[in-house]
Amino acid sequence: MKKKLTHYLTICDTLGLDALVETHDEEEIKMAVSAGAGVIGVNNRNLKDFSVDFSNAVKLRHLIPEEVIYVAESGVSRISDVEALRQAGADAVLMGEVMMRAKDQKATLKAMKSAAAGVDNDCD
Numbered sequence: 001m002k003k004k005l006t007h008y009l010t011i012c013d014t015l016g017l018d019a020l021v022e023t024h025d026e027e028e029i030k031m032a033v034s035a036g037a038g039v040i041g042v043n044n045r046n047l048k049d050f051s052v053d054f055s056n057a058v059k060l061r062h063l064i065p066e067e068v069i070y071v072a073e074s075g076v077s078r079i080s081d082v083e084a085l086r087q088a089g090a091d092a093v094l095m096g097e098v099m100m101r102a103k104d105q106k107a108t109l110k111a112m113k114s115a116a117a118g119v120d121n122d123c124d
């Protein structure tokens with residue numbers, strides 16, 4: 001699996017693409033790091049049973065080197081979630097459902113971006 005991942009990363013490199021290598025647990029993160037991934041996502045959603053554990057990305061953050069871009073994924077629905085992930089050292093946050101369901105997507109994105117930047121915001 002690691003050999004395949006390294007091969008895919010080489011292909012992305014050749015094409016000038018940045019690959020987001022998605023992981024869910026310690027073993028997958030170690031594999032992504034040793035394959036040389038520059039961007040690693042830690043999914044709070046277990047794609048085997050679709051359960052979401054919001055603490056997963058935070059819990060595993062220490063396994064990702066500082067020079068690697070760390071993306072916290074899934075189960076992010078509130079401004080306070082983004083704030084918590086920023087404080088835990090997330091470089092980026094991947095959000096799906098919250099944006100899809102938002103009545104005002106522009107305002108939601110603006111509020112989430114402010115939280116990611118550490119700017120105070122009134123709405124949650």
Ligand SMILES: O=C(O)c1ccccc1NCC(=O)[C@H](O)[C@H](O)COP(=O)(O)O
Pocket residue numbers: 043045047073074075076094095096097098
């Ligand atoms: O990637 C998949 O195979 C997959 C399968 C089934 C559901 C979701 C899948 N991937 C995307 C995700 O894990 C999340 O939708 C994404 O990270 C956003 O999460 P959320 O903000 O909770 O919608």
